[in-house]
Amino acid sequence: MDTRQQATITIPEQKEAVELTGGAALLEALLIEGVDTIFGYPGGAIMPIYDALYDYQDKLSHILVRHEQGGIHAGQGYARSSGKVGVVFATSGPGATNLVTGLADALIDSTPLVCITGQVFAHLLGTDAFQETDVINITTPVTKWNYQVTDAEEIPEVIAKAFYIARSGRPGPVLIDITKNAQIQKFSYPGYTPCDHIRSYRPKPIVRKEYIEQAAELINQAKKPFILWGQGVLLGYAENEFKAFVEKSGIPAAWTILGAGAIKTDHPLNVGMLGMHGNYGPNVLTNECDVLIAIGMRFDDRVTGRLDKYAKQAKIIHLDIDPAEIDKNVKATVPVWGDCKETLPLITELIQSNDHSAWLQKFRNYEKQEIEAVIQDELFPSSGQITMGEVIQQLNELTKSEAIIVTDVGQHQMVACRYAKFNHTRSNITSGGLGTMGFALPAAIGAKFGAPGRTVVAIIGDGGIQMTIQELGTIMQSGIHVKIIILNNEFLGMVRQWQELFHDKRYSFVNITSPNFVTVASGYGIPGKSVSERKDLKEALKEMLNHQGSFLLEVMVTKENNVFPMVPQGCSVSEIRLK
Amino acid sequence: MSKDQNKMSKANKVLPQGEDLGGAKREYNFTVYTENQIGLLNRIAIIFSRRKINIESLNTSPSEIESIHRFNIVIHETEDVVRKLARQIEKQVEVLKVYFNTNEDVIWQELALYKVPTDNIAEKASVERLLRQYGARAVVIRKDYTVFETTGHREETDALIEVLQPFGLIEFVRSARVAIIKGSSGFNVKLREFERTEPAPDVVENEYLNKRGDIFTM
Incomplete structure (x- = not known):
């Protein structure tokens, strides 16, 4: 079963310019971007958009949530299960501020969202009008991009940019704040052109061959290599490329919680979960491997534990689409900046087929200890x-x-x-x-x-x-x-x-x-x-x-059970405790 | 590694032997080329304030290219922190390019204005000497006050405050720093690369990876 759906955009043939309200132009844009579901909650400042939506009910399904925070988390769930951009509507003021937690969540977990908030009339901006909040400034630190529209004519271009930015490169949440006058305003709608380029924004860097070669060389020489993968594999639709890389290299691979499922849990080279409550072997052996290959993950502190005692013996190969992640927490020996859907096959081609069964067995030995000390009692308790x-x-x-x-x-x-x-x-x-x-x-x-x-x-x-x-x-x-x-x-x-x-x-x-x-x-x-x-x-x-x-x-369930293993805060991953 | 040696030799030019460049705080000048967009100033400023880093000076101005803005930002930090900040700034959608440089790598100036009572300055100070010595000039001379202007480095504009203080300095103000990068050939060529929908094969856009040990990067 493959439920992934790459966003496909079909541009309808351009008819003559028609007169549309800003609200209707927004909905036209959503249709062309392939949106089928909107999670939202109406209110005063977004009413013209909801009025336009009344005529689009057969094409756009709107799910009325019970709180805007619920709306944005639903948008996140939608985006994460479908691979498409989640779309959320909220009104100005409290409606918009209720989105903030979800925006922060989506930014840190790289979830593509386009949130549309209503705003008071442009002439009322800054007057402390009813339900007016400075939404752009409140959401700046928690959005990949945000923009305030005060004129309906901006809508097609801004929405096109919003979808392009939300889904390209390292995905993230985008918020578009539209003043009420722009929603009502009628203008000559020129049609919708999806965005595929912004000059100040380079989502996908050109892959650098020399780093591919250096990475492959390190992998070929490694005796105890170890793969860590994160959500980047999913976000890049690179599951097949990743599987091919793991299987050809024969390298044990462990996941961050957002990376789970990129290859099956039962895959013979899947050695388990990383981090504070991850599996025993992957944590301990992080400090024993000789080459650490990090793919689409960002070395979060819950994964690394104490940084100055993290994989110091290992050479690090870091594959990431976001240059700001390279060297941010863990210094990379070989930085492979790029989309892992492109970089992984290039590396796979250059590496030798290998078998690291003796090294893999070490993970399995630790697993056995963990089963005896923790897992058996947790999964198959006989009493209590x-x-x-x-x-x-x-x-x-x-x-x-x-x-x-x-x-x-x-x-x-x-x-x-x-x-x-x-x-x-x-x-x-x-x-x-x-x-x-x-x-x-x-x-x-x-x-x-x-x-x-x-x-x-x-x-x-x-x-x-x-x-x-x-x-x-x-x-x-x-x-x-x-x-x-x-x-x-x-x-x-x-x-x-x-x-x-x-x-x-x-x-x-x-x-x-x-x-x-x-x-x-x-x-x-x-x-x-x-x-x-x-x-x-x-x-x-x-x-x-x-x-x-x-x-x-x-x-x-048991009232006072503890989750083990655990890497206590401030400890190294190899100091992970089984009890 | 040779990269690290490069880094050390560069460090030794300005720092005592053996001192780790990554660990020592000093003044860095960011040059940020951006689109002209409302709200971008805030987006950039909060990258510093989120990390509790004080911006010593911030200037926005047009650049050598019409429609493209140029920020000059000065902070006092370690190279390691500065490098990470540069990447966070460049990550913003409307930022085209970020450079960071030490004071040695830029030509920089700040402008200062001083208002003093004309009586005092005429009677007690040798105005001519002051003007010559500090490269200042009088912008306005009125019966009640005179405004001097000088441009230069921080210590130069500071020095004139000291001198004028005894003569009843009424007002002082200093502008943000503007800086030109000594080693830069401008942004025109770079911009043409950015404007291509698909980068040409000869464009090496992640060139910063080559220069991970250098000061001038990204």
Whole structure:
């Protein structure tokens, strides 16, 4: 199954210029950019656009969310599952400021979005008008690009630029703020020309041959090479190129949480997850490899641990499309600046087919230790309360690793990322860089719209669900099918874990009470169930998956379990603890 | 590695033996070529303020090419930080090109104005000597006050404050720094590269990779 859809743009034949309002011109532009779904919430300053939308309902599906933050996370989920640009509408003032968390999340996780906000009439700018906020300046640090439109004639060109910037190079969120007068204004619409070049912006650099050659040479000489891959492989649609590279080189490969799924979890050369709660072998052996090949990842501190003790023995090959990432955290011996869809095949061609089975075995030995010390008890406990891990384990079996898993932030996120198995790319959707609680429910809604043929399971903690629980209303109204699992440990679990380990068990405000989630769901017309006994778990999961429609399953899990292994903050990756 | 040796020899020209150039803070001049766009000043300024780095001086002006703006930004930082900042600035969509240079690699000037009571200056100071010594000139001479102007480096404009202070300096103001890069051949050729939809095969646009150890980069 391949659900990826490269954005395809068809330009309709240019008719004579027609008179359109700014709002209608915007919607025309969206149609030509291949947009089919908009997540949004109307309000005073965006009303002319919504008025225009009334006539486009058969061509553009608009999903009414319950909060603008839910709207933008849905847009992110849509973009991540489909590979297309997510589109979000919000009004001025509070509507726009409610987008800020999602913009920050999308920027740090390189998610392509185009957000349209209404703004007060141009003549009212700066007068503290009703629902006026300086949206451009508020969103500047959290957007790849933003622009304020005050004249309808600008709309076709600006929207074309917005889509081009959002999806090209290293993708990211773009915000276009349109004053109300520009939405109403009628102008002679000249047709829409998609943008393919901005002189001050070079999304794709020319690949430098000498660095390809140097990288290949290092790889050919390496005795203990190690591949780290990130979301760049997915963003570049380079899964096949990546797989060919891994298989020809025979090099063990580990992933960041946003890179998960680029090759199957069960691939023989996939050695697991990197980082603070990643697998034992990949962390320890980072400090033993001789050549580290980083592909489309940015050496986040949750991946590297203490930087001055990170892979100091290794030569580093860093493939990235963003030059600002090269040498930012980890100094590269060979910088391969470029789109990995182009650079990987060039390197693959120059390397010898190889087999590193003795080195790979080292990863497997560490894996064995980790299974004995941690994984066995987490996935197959024989007594006590249900663990988070066994929920994921049973979900893997029932979905045959075919589902899209959307997670929130915290312990359940780390457990899900560690144990969920993926057969397909674009299957693990989570808030990685920003760690936004409340992300999962709306993102799962968006993910399902982006990949309607796939099962979407949101896994959320009892804390995070309450941050965006109102989006159950969006599910109710849109009729979208999302499976929701709440792993309820009656704590803000990750903070509690840190308080236990690093603050002498002084549990400061991590004890959280929850409503009866099943009752809440039923209020929204969503069936649900709560289980706390091991014997009921599998049947409940089956019921959830087999139900034709959305379903909420609450699982009461062990209250004070910790996620291990763990690289404590300020420690080196090789100091990872199994308990 | 030879790259590192290059870096050290460059460092030794201006720094004591053995001092790590990447680790020592000093003055750097950014030259940023940009489109003329509302909001871009903020986009660039917050790259510094986010990292709690003080901008010592900031000037925006036209450049040698019509419609293209030129920022001169001065900060006091290590080369390592400066290099990362340059890449973050160049990443902005409307920024065409960023260069950074030490003071040795640029010709730079700042302009200062001084307002002093005409009585004092006429009676007590040897105006002619002052003007000659500090390269200043009188812009306005009125009965009540006189305004002098001088251009030069920071220490030169500072020195004149000291001299005029005893004569009742009423107002002082200094402009941001403007700087010309000694080794630059201007931006015209570069711009033509940028304007091509597809870069020509002979254009090496990521040339900064060659010069990772040099001061003049990107």
